[in-house]
Amino acid sequence: MDTRASLADNAGILTSFSNSSIYPSVFVGNGHSIPVTHIGHSFLHTSHKPLHLNHILVTPHIIKNLIFVRKFTRDNDVSVEFDAYGFSVEDYQTQKILLHCDSTGDLYPVTQQPPLQTPVVLVSFSFTTWHRRLGHPGDDVLRRLESSNLISCNKSKLPALCHACQLGKHVKLPFYSSASSVKSLFEIIHSDIWTSPIPSESEIKYYAIFLDHFLHFVWVYPLHKKSDLFDNFVAFRAYVNKQFNVDIKALQCDHGGEYDNTRFHDLFRQNGIQFWFSCPRTSQQNGKSERMLCTINNLIRTLLFKLTYLHLIGWKL
Structure with a gap:
């Protein structure tokens, strides 16, 4: 200076x-x-x-x-x-x-500061190499890094399906499609219970479904409490015996406590009905019932929204 x-x-x-x-x-x-x-x-x-x-x-x-x-x-x-x-x-x-x-001497020297620059990797590699070196990020992350000039790629093609990503990032092994095959009605019945967050006007908070594996017909039973499931199953079995002149051979359900109890076990043992539980926390093994519950709930919500809309605009049903 x-x-x-x-x-x-x-x-x-x-x-x-x-x-x-x-x-x-x-x-x-x-x-x-x-x-x-x-x-x-x-x-x-x-x-x-x-x-x-x-x-x-x-x-x-x-x-x-x-x-x-x-x-x-x-x-x-x-x-x-x-x-x-x-x-x-x-x-x-x-x-x-x-x-x-x-300044440590007699003068006031100016220490020049170099301009700030964005670090750039000068070596170019393929997307596959960067994918491996950066800890297997997603394709969108690699694209953003390249567009920001933080990495340089000599090939524009994204990495192929990474086997290490499939094994390292998923939380469960894939579930394969069921190979169960039936030749007649009621050989396998799929069942599940839905719990509503809001009770109906008649204080019904649950409903159970019984789905026939052969025809995919479904029967729905409203329940005031989960313990009503056993009585409704007995009534459903009597309906099947009377109307179709057959008996239920097997029941597939989740591992909920409403199925896994003494009354159900005794009934099935005495009548030769097979009882199949899905593994804990694997709703995929009870997929037919889960998908049917989703379909029914979508239908119910759609009807309720439509009825609410008609009520708001003053239509009378």
């Missing part, structure tokens, strides 16, 4: 310059005159904004490059504060420190 003029020892540090100067020479501290060959402009890089250095005189014989403090503060609207340990350049309006340089 200097209080008289901005001087540089060569034009190579300037961003722009001209060969002519209105100052043919300048006098330095020892009284000698040194020639001025060029005049130009440059700037200092900071983490906030570049600081302009205007009207720099190029004198090849100068020992130190100098910054004219008075012009520097006017051109950049900043203030410079000196102390025993260095100096700070602050924005005059916001008082934010833009540049701080330490």
Whole structure:
């Protein structure tokens, strides 16, 4: 930093310059005159904004490059504060420190800060290689990294299906389609219970379904409480015996407590009915019942929404 003029020892540090100067020479501290060959402009890089250095005189014989403090503060609207340990350049309006340089000697040297640059990986690899090296991210993550110039890919094709991702990211092994085959009615009955979050006007909060594997016909039984399931199953079995002249051979259901109890076990053992539970927390093994519950609930919600809409617009049913 200097209080008289901005001087540089060569034009190579300037961003722009001209060969002519209105100052043919300048006098330095020892009284000698040194020639001025060029005049130009440059700037200092900071983490906030570049600081302009205007009207720099190029004198090849100068020992130190100098910054004219008075012009520097006017051109950049900043203030410079000196102390025993260095100096700070602050924005005059916001008082934010833009540049701080330490000084251990008699002068106040300016420590040039390199411009911030986004790190770029210079080596190009295929998407498959980056997919493996970065911990197997998704395709969209790799695309964003490439568009941000954080990685460079020599092939635009996305990686093929990754076997390691299939094994490492899924929480369950895939369930295969059931191979169960029946040849007549009521060989297998699928059953499940739905619990409604809101009771109906008649205080019914549950309903049970019995789905025939052969024809996919379904029977629905409303329940006030889950313990009513046993009596409704007995009634359904009597209906099947009377109307179709057959008996139920097997029941497939989840592992809920409403099925796994003494009354059901005794009934099935005494009548030779097979009883199949799905494994705990594997609703997929009771998929036919689960999908039927979803279909029925969609139907019920649709009807309720339609009835609500008709009521709001004043239609009478």
